[in-house]
Amino acid sequence: MAHDGIPDVHSEKPPFELDVDNVGLRGLRGPIMKIREYMVIPVFKVSVSLPASFRGAHLSRLYKAYTGVVKPGAELTMDLLRQLAIRLLEVNEYAVRAMVSVKGRLYHTVDRGGVPEYSSNGFIYAGVRYERGGSVSEYTGGGIYGLTTCPCAGAVSRHIYGEPYTHMQKVRINAYIKSSKTLIEPIEVFEKLNTVVYTPRNYLKRIEEAEFVKMIYEKPLFTEDIARLAAVKLAELVANHGISGPDGILYVSVRSYETIHEYIVESIVRTRLTDIAGFKIINKT
Secondary structure (H helix, E strand, O other): OOOOOOOOHHHOOOOOOOOEEEEEEEEEEOOOEEEOOEEEEEEEEEEEEEOOOOOOOOHHHHHHHHHHHOOOOOEOOHHHHHHHHHHHHHHOOOOOEEEEEEEEEEEEEEEOOOOEEEEOOOEEEEEEEEEOOOOEEEEEEEEEEEEEEOHHHHHHHHHHHOOOOOOEEEEEEEEEEEEOOOOOOHHHHHHHHOOOOEOOOOOOOHHHHHHHHHHHHOOOOOHHHHHHHHHHHHHHHHHHHOOOOOOOEEEEEEEEEOOOOOOEEEEEEEEEHHHHOOOOOOOOO
8 A cells, every 4th residue: 555545556466476577668659869860760668677576567657767768859879778777777666677678760861962862761779678786788780771683693694695684682681789788879780781782762863773773783792691791890890899798799680572582581690799800891892
């Protein structure tokens, strides 16, 4: 019973005294926020652990903590997620850990010579798991759509017909870096991925379209090639930030939405940061 006589059902003894790893709110569509020159409509998930002696978590406390940290027009950073996780623990004294994650699509304007292109070809993902006493696990990541062509069909058709007939593919690259504490912002992961493949254009005149298609056909890549290249580029990003340690993980997935097949092709690279630290890109592409 609370001090004002209102029943506190959440604090009652549960019928089964088992710890709940996390309980909270997901699908929290946040206000429009900023990431450098980008705008993003984020979707948050916030939760806390619940001890065996408590029947339920106080969800209103979670939402109040969320709105106290997440503000319209604010900069969406890893530090903001850390602040929110700490705040969740402050207002939920029974919890031993708090989890915060976010995902969102990036919106920005690309000026390529007079006609602005409104682009939403970018994604960010990030999360923090914070425990009392300072134990932390974090991940930071991004995603992007790109374009490539099939190297196999091109090489075989050139051998048989003397022309590199092949098919174009649209690929989705997602990647994240996970460690005890990351110094890398999600936007940095996105920007690295943006250099791996050619990305879709919204405004192209006839000559520009021909030139763009020519560039794509001259850079044929398997999903395996893209996943490896993205992993090495992100390893360079990690090295530039001086992140190390046996707990660090780099994950890259590439999905190709095939044009001549019904299925989707997927390649995944998952490696420890220590295992990929020595890889370097010799011939920049």
